[in-house]
Amino acid sequence: VPVLAIATVLWIFFLFHLSEGQTMDYKLIIINSIKALPAIGLLLFGISQYSKERNFQEEYAFKSAVALTLKAYSEQLISEENKDALILSSVSSIYKSPIYHSKLKVEDGKTLIITLEEDTKVLEEVVVVGYGTQKKINLTGAVAVVDDKQVIGRSADNLSKLLQGAVPNMNVTVSNGRPGQGGSINIRGINSISSSATPLILVDGVEGTIDAVNPNDVESISVLKDASSAAVYGARAAYGVILVTTKSGNDGKTRVSYNGRYSFGSPTVSRDFETRGYYSAAINDMFYSTYQGSNYTNYNDEDYYEMWIRRNDKTENPERPWVVIKDGEYKYYGNFDWYNYFMDESRPTWEHNISVSGGNKKVHYFLSGAYYDQKGVIRKNMDSFTKYNFRSKVSIEIAPWLKISNNTSYKKDSYPFPGPGAINNLFDAISKHALASIVPINPDGTYMGNATVITGGYRPANDLSAILEYGKHKNEDTNYFFNTTFEAVMTPVKNVTVTANYSFAQHEYTAMNRSANYPYSRVPGEVLWKTDGYGLNTLYERSNHDWFHSYNIYGNYTNTFADVHHVSATAGVNYETKFFKDIKIQRNDLLSEDLTDFNLANGDEMSIAGGKNRYALFGLFYRLNYDYIDIYLNLADAMMVVHGLPGDIAMAFFLQFLPGGELMKKSSLHHYVNKLVI
Numbered sequence: 001v002p003v004l005a006i007a008t009v010l011w012i013f014f015l016f017h018l019s020e021g022q023t024m025d026y027k028l029i030i031i032n033s034i035k036a037l038p039a040i041g042l043l044l045f046g047i048s049q050y051s052k053e054r055n056f057q058e059e060y061a062f063k064s065a066v067a068l069t070l071k072a073y074s075e076q077l078i079s080e081e082n083k084d085a086l087i088l089s090s091v092s093s094i095y096k097s098p099i100y101h102s103k104l105k106v107e108d109g110k111t112l113i114i115t116l117e118e119d120t121k122v123l124e125e126v127v128v129v130g131y132g133t134q135k136k137i138n139l140t141g142a143v144a145v146v147d148d149k150q151v152i153g154r155s156a157d158n159l160s161k162l163l164q165g166a167v168p169n170m171n172v173t174v175s176n177g178r179p180g181q182g183g184s185i186n187i188r189g190i191n192s193i194s195s196s197a198t199p200l201i202l203v204d205g206v207e208g209t210i211d212a213v214n215p216n217d218v219e220s221i222s223v224l225k226d227a228s229s230a231a232v233y234g235a236r237a238a239y240g241v242i243l244v245t246t247k248s249g250n251d252g253k254t255r256v257s258y259n260g261r262y263s264f265g266s267p268t269v270s271r272d273f274e275t276r277g278y279y280s281a282a283i284n285d286m287f288y289s290t291y292q293g294s295n296y297t298n299y300n301d302e303d304y305y306e307m308w309i310r311r312n313d314k315t316e317n318p319e320r321p322w323v324v325i326k327d328g329e330y331k332y333y334g335n336f337d338w339y340n341y342f343m344d345e346s347r348p349t350w351e352h353n354i355s356v357s358g359g360n361k362k363v364h365y366f367l368s369g370a371y372y373d374q375k376g377v378i379r380k381n382m383d384s385f386t387k388y389n390f391r392s393k394v395s396i397e398i399a400p401w402l403k404i405s406n407n408t409s410y411k412k413d414s415y416p417f418p419g420p421g422a423i424n425n426l427f428d429a430i431s432k433h434a435l436a437s438i439v440p441i442n443p444d445g446t447y448m449g450n451a452t453v454i455t456g457g458y459r460p461a462n463d464l465s466a467i468l469e470y471g472k473h474k475n476e477d478t479n480y481f482f483n484t485t486f487e488a489v490m491t492p493v494k495n496v497t498v499t500a501n502y503s504f505a506q507h508e509y510t511a512m513n514r515s516a517n518y519p520y521s522r523v524p525g526e527v528l529w530k531t532d533g534y535g536l537n538t539l540y541e542r543s544n545h546d547w548f549h550s551y552n553i554y555g556n557y558t559n560t561f562a563d564v565h566h567v568s569a570t571a572g573v574n575y576e577t578k579f580f581k582d583i584k585i586q587r588n589d590l591l592s593e594d595l596t597d598f599n600l601a602n603g604d605e606m607s608i609a610g611g612k613n614r615y616a617l618f619g620l621f622y623r624l625n626y627d628y629i630d631i632y633l634n635l636a637d638a639m640m641v642v643h644g645l646p647g648d649i650a651m652a653f654f655l656q657f658l659p660g661g662e663l664m665k666k667s668s669l670h671h672y673v674n675k676l677v678i
Helices: 002-019 149-152 227-237 275-291 301-309 338-342 423-430 460-470
Strands: 026-032 041-043 045-048 057-063 085-091 099-103 112-118 126-129 132-135 143-147 171-173 184-186 200-203 218-226 239-248 254-264 323-326 331-334 349-357 364-373 384-399 402-418 474-490 496-516 520-521 526-530 538-561 566-586 606-628 631-645 646-660
Touching: 143 149, 149 218, 200 227, 227 606, 275 301, 331 520, 338 423, 338 460, 402 423, 423 460, 460 520
Parallel strands: 026 112, 200 239
Antiparallel strands: 026 057, 041 045, 041 085, 085 099, 126 132, 143 218, 171 184, 218 239, 254 349, 323 331, 349 364, 364 384, 384 402, 402 474, 474 496, 496 538, 520 526, 538 566, 566 606, 606 631, 631 646
């Protein structure tokens, strides 16, 4: 009770302090004329009072300056200029954003009357769906929308990572920390033991790769979650569809926009690894002997004593060296931090984006370019990820009934990195057999390798320290993406549009892995060379190409009769074909450690492999929608698909029927349910 009394006194003091000593008598009348029932609240004293009826009139009488001095109380609604004003705001339970807002000036002895009206801009919001758009309020399928503000506000090396957490029930997972690593997207869970369950991704209506899109070019992303998407796109959409729409030019003067960003990242996992040699070896010996019946290391009691007296040496003490010569071989008693030897936690990133857009009644254009550079995680012979994006989007109105456009994009990314083959080999090697007692460099400057302190012939960190120190292993992964779409939109008669387009896309992936013999030493004065396994002198190259052609022609009809009957229909034809080709070449014994050319390889061991294939798809589709005063029927979405090649043809038919309505406007159930879809 005393605490409550003190809090009440402080609260009253705070309110009257804000009022600056003014006192007014006034009356406030609120009249709601909104058809749909919103969540209406009068924000006074930080308290929201909600109405219970759709149409109502409320009357409030006040005799205090407290109600009119809400200065700085609510960061979203109140500012210094609103000092002597009342703020009335409503938040839609559908859109979760303020759509009703009123501010009124308070005067002594006056009666204030407010009539609430709808902001139809939000209610008219449209969502991109298959081969067209629909009002968000009239959607019967499960669709989530991500706008550009949710994408460009964060920094990431690709678009899929920016979608993490942006859409309910859409999971984006990243398998490793490699720079440029794309995310794996799953919308409705894993429903097949033999399929990847990945959604169909369309960029401006063309099947593509989401990580090939510059995030700053995105205008909106629609995620079609339910199985109804298969009615338009066929079996490819069995796990959902992601529709990416890029920005276009608008009427007005030329607008040049630039943004640059510098950022850095660090791992999110604990890196508090054991760096004391004594405990590192003892823990491994204890667990290994329990499982295997023998020690993991060859350390004896004398060796453990040597590590014990050095256990607190953060750096090497000349009186207690970390590497000694015993029985003619190097013996290691160090306290070495292998994680920070291999890994760099700073990961700085530079990003630059520039765009030029504008247009008039006849021509609209949007041009953009981006550069992205991120340093990688490897400290020795550092890896890095570099990305370039370009987009050109131009539309021209040739005649009142004809508009043509072109949308062209290009992306190149490259990732050079050190180590033995694929980058995952490097990540794996870092965690293998790297005891803290072992150091990477011997006293004479030679590289540690195949240290005999570990049993079973295990090599500390799989000799990765020697490989990186020698620096002759080189790798690079490169991707090229090119897409272009030519489109014509015709309006032959009122309420009818016909769209025809052709798209071409090309993707090339190349990988180069160069390994070489590397030196190491176990005995003072003796240098050995690793010539097999990770030390094989070889060059491997791989190239994957795919070419994609797409043809679409479809018509849209929309009309409203008697102001209450709205009908829309879409029908069209789709044809796609895609070619794949890959080739892999490997040969050993190159004459140079530094050059990567097969003309320098003269080894007897060589391999050439490859393959190619093709698929084709032909589809007929239609959609029919009807709504009557916001009770809407998706009468049918259907697609007939013929896919394959001559001699191997399959056919499928997909159909959906989804009625729905805004029950909040038509039924007493509006208190509990605002939309029902069957």
